[in-house]
Amino acid sequence: MSKDRLMIHFPLMHPQLLPDSLPDAIRLMDPGCVEQGEGETARYFRSGDLVYEDRLARQFLQDSLEFGEQFKQASDAAYFRAGSMENFFSGSMQEIKSELLSPPKDGAEELKKKMTDAQLLLLLGFHLEEQMLELGALQHKINTSVRDFEENLGMSEDDQCGFGANFSSHGPGTLAHMSMDWRRLVIPFLWFVPGQAGLVVSDLLILTSLEDKGLKRTPVSREDLVEVFPDWNPHVPVTCSMDNISGGELADLTGVKVPGELANKEIMLVGCLV
Numbered sequence: 126m127s128k129d130r131l132m133i134h135f136p137l138m139h140p141q142l143l144p145d146s147l148p149d150a151i152r153l154m155d156p157g158c159v160e161q162g163e164g165e166t167a168r169y170f171r172s173g174d175l176v177y178e179d180r181l182a183r184q185f186l187q188d189s190l191e192f193g194e195q196f197k198q199a200s201d202a203a204y205f206r207a208g209s210m211e212n213f214f215s216g217s218m219q220e221i222k223s224e225l226l227s228p229p230k231d232g233a234e235e236l237k238k239k240m241t242d243a244q245l246l247l248l249l250g251f252h253l254e255e256q257m258l259e260l261g262a263l264q265h266k267i268n269t270s271v272r273d274f275e276e277n278l279g280m281s282e283d284d285q286c287g288f289g290a291n292f293s294s295h296g297p298g299t300l301a302h303m304s305m306d307w308r309r310l311v312i313p314f315l316w317f318v319p320g321q322a323g324l325v326v327s328d329l330l331i332l333t334s335l336e337d338k339g340l341k342r343t344p345v346s347r348e349d350l351v352e353v354f355p356d357w358n359p360h361v362p363v364t365c366s367m368d369n370i371s372g373g374e375l376a377d378l379t380g381v382k383v384p385g386e387l388a389n390k391e392i393m394l395v396g397c398l399v
Contacts, residue, residue, distance in 0.1 A: 128355055132323040132395065133170055135314055136307040136331075138247075139254045140168060144327055146399040148357035151325050154314065156247035157182030172317035176241045186248040239384055243313040250305040250313075307331055311379050315372045315387045323367070323393040332396045338378045342366035342396055359399060366396040 132151045137143060140153060155169035157178045171178070177185045307328070314324060326332055336342065345365040350357065353367075372390040376383035 128353055130321065130323055130353065130393065131170065131319060132325050132353075133314075133318055135324040135326055136250065136305070136310040137254065138251050139258060141258055142254060144399050146359050146361050146363070147325075147327060147397065148354040148359075150354050150356065154247065154317070156244060156251045158186065158248060158251065170318075172319075174240065174317055176237060176244050182244070182248060185245070186252060189245055189249070190252070236386070239386075240316055243316040246305070246309055246313045247317070250310050253305050308379050308381055311375060311381050312383060312387070315375070315383070315390060315392070318392060320390055321392065323395045325395045325397055327397050327399065329398060332398070335378050335394075338380070340368070340378055340394075343368050361399055364396075364398045368394045370394045 128150075134143060134147075134151050134153055138154050138156070143151075143153075149168070151168075152170040153168050155171040157171065157175045159169045159171070160179075161167075161169070161171070175182070318324065326335075332340075332342070343366050345367050347363075349367075350363070350365055369391060370378075370393070372383050372387035372392070375392070375394065376388075
């Protein structure tokens with residue numbers, strides 16, 4: 126273990142969504158759209174393998190969102206977005222003609238398509254988190270306004286006729302599952318994190334799911350933690366584990382299909398519960 130090893134949080138990509146007690150040395154994945162600068166943005170890691178960056182990445186996301194809005198069913202959008210129209214006339218003269226006239230894709234083109242699809246999932250995950258944060262801020266503003274209104278009317282928290290109870294059905298639980306399914310981000314993260322980097326998981330549900338699939342977590346002592354995060358001095362109980370794992374092994378634990386290029390990629394899976 127070394128303090129120089131790059132540690133990237135998985136799967137959340139906004140510092141506001143992370144536990145406050147996590148060390149600042151843990152970086153966040155930049156899907157290509159974060160404006161580089163000081164402060165919180167300095168925590169972001171941007172891979173040099175991204176297909177699109179900055180303006181092009183934001184335009185790529187916007188175009189993809191507008192494309193998806195054309196379809197009533199998400200499955201339809203995914204079908205067309207994935208290029209499945211190639212198989213629409215499967216077995217027909219149209220398909221044969223297309224295969225004869227279209228130049229075969231080389232390995233570089235296939236790799237670029239895989240990485241483009243992976244970056245799009247990262248961008249969509251980042252976008253969903255931003256929406257979740259915006260709704261959370263709006264919800265807080267509504268709750269504060271309702272509370273002030275009730276106080277002005279002389280209502281107490283125990284007053285059953287207050288307005289707060291009506292809003293409680295739209296509480297934080299309605300926002301809890303708005304982020305993208307973490308399993309869908311496994312392969313995109315694997316594409317863009319450097320080999321031997323650490324993926325830090327601070328979500329108990331994710332770690333429990335991995336353990337249910339057979340992960341044997343290796344506990345880490347406080348002394349080892351100090352070696353990896355020398356400036357971290359948590360004032361709350363911490364439970365950590367560190368395990369070297371290949372992309373293929375991680376895919377087996379998460380139930381996702383891993384591309385051949387990633388099967389042997391080695392990372393460190395870091396469980397960190399505070």
